[in-house]
Amino acid sequence: xxxxxxxxxxxxxxxxxxxxxxxxxxxxxxxxxxxxxxxxxxxxxxxxxxxxxxxxxxxxxxxxxxxxxxxxxxxxxxxxxxxxxxxxxxxxxxxxxxxxxxxxxxxxxxxxxxxxxxxxxxxxxxxxxxxxxxxxxxxxxxxxxxxxxxxxxxxxxxxxxxxxxxxxxxxxxxxxxxxxxxxxxxxxxxxxxxxxxxxxxxxxxxxxxxxxxxxxxxxxxxxxxxxxxxxxxxxxxxxxxxxxxxxxxxxxxxxxxxxxxxxxxxxxxxxxxxxxxxxxxxxxxxxxxxxxxxxxxxxxxxxxxxxxxxxxxxxxxxxxxxxxxxxxxxxxxx
Ligand SMILES: NC(=O)c1ccc[n+]([C@@H]2O[C@H](COP(=O)([O-])OP(=O)(O)OC[C@H]3O[C@@H](n4cnc5c(N)ncnc54)[C@H](O)[C@@H]3O)[C@@H](O)[C@H]2O)c1
Numbered sequence: 001x002x003x004x005x006x007x008x009x010x011x012x013x014x015x016x017x018x019x020x021x022x023x024x025x026x027x028x029x030x031x032x033x034x035x036x037x038x039x040x041x042x043x044x045x046x047x048x049x050x051x052x053x054x055x056x057x058x059x060x061x062x063x064x065x066x067x068x069x070x071x072x073x074x075x076x077x078x079x080x081x082x083x084x085x086x087x088x089x090x091x092x093x094x095x096x097x098x099x100x101x102x103x104x105x106x107x108x109x110x111x112x113x114x115x116x117x118x119x120x121x122x123x124x125x126x127x128x129x130x131x132x133x134x135x136x137x138x139x140x141x142x143x144x145x146x147x148x149x150x151x152x153x154x155x156x157x158x159x160x161x162x163x164x165x166x167x168x169x170x171x172x173x174x175x176x177x178x179x180x181x182x183x184x185x186x187x188x189x190x191x192x193x194x195x196x197x198x199x200x201x202x203x204x205x206x207x208x209x210x211x212x213x214x215x216x217x218x219x220x221x222x223x224x225x226x227x228x229x230x231x232x233x234x235x236x237x238x239x240x241x242x243x244x245x246x247x248x249x250x251x252x253x254x255x256x257x258x259x260x261x262x263x264x265x266x267x268x269x270x271x272x273x274x275x276x277x278x279x280x281x282x283x284x285x286x287x288x289x290x291x292x293x294x295x296x297x298x299x300x301x302x303x304x305x306x307x308x309x310x311x312x313x314x315x316x317x318x319x320x321x322x323x324x325x326x327x328x329x330x331x332x333x334x
Pocket of ligand 1: 043044045046049072073074077104105106107108110130131132133134137138139140141142143144145152153170171172173174175178181262
């Protein structure tokens with residue numbers, strides 16, 4: 001079992017990474033929660049695989065469990081689902097001393113986390129991420145959100161869980177496209193960290209090779225993200241490094257109009273940002289070449305993240321008025 005300790009201003013908690021940790025969930029949860037009602041929030045894909053195991057584990061450990069299932073997919077990050085979950089919590093007389101356990105990918109984690117943060121001004125939360133993206137990214141850092149018709153993640157909160165339990169074994173049921181999407185996030189972390197972490201990616205030459213390596217790759221990614229989040233909980237400074245690839249990625253995702261998943265768009269963004277900065281002489285061309293193989297506006301500038309070498313990220317503000325020129329250079333680099 002890999003234990004990663006997260007200390008924020010408001011809370012200290014552990015991220016536990018272990019194959020088959022779901023089979024020990026009851027014991028793990030009793031270490032942080034006394035007996036209480038637990039709402040297990042899941043979706044229509046994940047629930048049929050894992051809700052029974054989670055319910056059995058928690059019930060055997062003395063918790064009173066209610067499973068609340070939302071439709072799978074981004075559309076569930078909505079006010080309608082927030083309202084529905086809050087109505088269910090209230091109808092079941094959930095009090096401030098009860099808890100929410102998010103069992104699912106990033107959608108369930110963001111939605112259930114947001115609901116936990118506002119129901120009765122905040123009740124206890126545990127994250128059990130089930131997609132690779134959620135295991136390496138969205139379950140770490142305490143960001144919760146729902147979408148508005150005008151844009152993604154526009155309503156949300158910073159809300160830290162009491163525990164994160166990551167079981168890489170449950171990735172076996174994740175569709176390969178989603179496994180590859182989550183791997184893009186691992187590549188991003190490895191490029192920012194460099195060293196052994198980056199080197200370890202050379203053994204991943206197919207989607208099938210991700211699964212056996214997943215426990216180590218998840219541990220390295222989560223350790224990195226936790227370090228960055230602890231240093232900058234509310235995204236004022238260094239946490240912006242995690243946006244590497246996202247500036248272009250968000251634009252690509254928008255233009256793809258639902259044809260590309262978030263992680264796929266960000267992977268394209270990673271490669272293109274390396275090309276862009278290479279073209280401006282700020283990163284060696286080699287970095288751009290290696291990356292091929294494998295939004296934030298502050299005032300009047302957009303802060304980009306680039307690598308001067310693998311493992312050496314930098315923040316680089318570009319005036320919004322100069323962006324068109326910079327982007328022009330991007331598309332002229334082949
Ligand atoms: N809070 C954050 O810091 C943060 C960071 C990155 C992304 N996000 C958010 O995360 C969401 C994307 O996350 P995602 O890619 O996990 O999407 P998702 O939650 O929609 O999961 C992807 C799909 O895989 C299914 N699934 C998940 N785990 C499974 C498993 N073990 N077996 C079978 N099917 C499984 C889901 O039902 C869904 O159909 C976006 O809404 C994004 O905004 C949040």
